[in-house]
């Protein structure tokens with residue numbers, strides 16, 4: 130398995146990145162200038178729709194840059210392995226825990242970029258969601274991109290080039306990923322050991338979103354939540370039904386977020402408490418104190434406790450913000466499923482002959498098609514898309530109110 134195998138349906142991207150990684154390898158024998166002349170670049174902007182594998186592509190490239198073999202990206206050497214297992218000393222990742230990336234995160238990143246690689250050839254700074262910089266963070270980053278440290282490589286990921294400030298994107302070499310086809314995703318899942326029938330169903334249902342397809346294939350509860358979302362249009366008879374359906378939609382998103390974050394939140398809190406030496410239950414603190422010896426520079430207890438309370442509060446804030454982001458992401462996925470359903474209904478009404486998004490819901494689609502005009506279906510489809518946009522533009526909105534007005538709009542269309 131090479132590092133590129135995880136990328137689905139992106140052949141031209143793989144050849145671009147492999148060539149760049151080959152050029153980058155020249156830095157060891159001939160220096161940074163030779164690498165640059167051969168086609169290596171310090172700043173990269175990876176773009177592509179959600180699910181196209183942006184993060185996967187950026188990580189594969191990071192691995193290839195630190196790979197010790199040729200062709201780069203073997204997937205076997207320590208360079209590749211440490212990147213893929215997220216333990217590479219020369220890779221620093223910034224991903225927004227909350228709704229945006231602040232200037233503090235970017236300053237830390239830039240300080241890191243200035244230091245020499247500790248093990249590999251390059252110091253790699255990977256920024257997920259580069260569309261979520263605050264203005265001051267974007268300006269700080271811009272300075273670093275204008276005068277990059279000799280061995281620093283910045284990898285930025287964003288949905289599209291339009292989501293990144295023109296000043297930033299003009300400093301970057303662009304790598305555009307496309308949404309893989311249903312066949313590409315099916316074949317990838319089958320290679321990963323998923324039964325062919327299930328692979329095709331989830332590939333269709335996730336509309337080219339590879340991560341979502343993998344999740345649906347692996348998690349029966351995720352499939353159950355999708356079922357519940359797709360049953361929603363059949364439940365909207367009275368106002369009370371609409372409100373209940375809206376509440377269910379938000380509850381499912383909350384459950385999704387809870388499932389995704391609960392373990393991580395608890396582990397982080399526990400680790401921080403252990404590090405701070407407050408109320409920890411793990412063996413970590415016991416073993417340090419058992420070794421005896423007062424630690425040099427130990428602070429008076431009152432300061433320690435106050436500092437610890439602040440740090441825990443900060444962590445709680447981060448976790449809350451991340452939780453909210455996950456709820457919104459999950460709600461967005463539900464709305465994509467719902468939009469796909471109305472698209473199928475409209476295609477059925479117009480006998481468009483296109484492949485359905487939800488072939489496993491043919492019966493419900495027929496029923497909905499028989500009880501509405503194409504104009505109504507179109508209005509419903511548009512209402513779902515408009516709700517997605519509203520939530521994306523106003524992350525501070527109360528999801529419940531937004532989904533309630535959607536449910537009512539679907540009923541009254």
Ligand SMILES: [Zn+2]
Nearest residue numbers: 196203206209
């Ligand atoms: Zn390797």
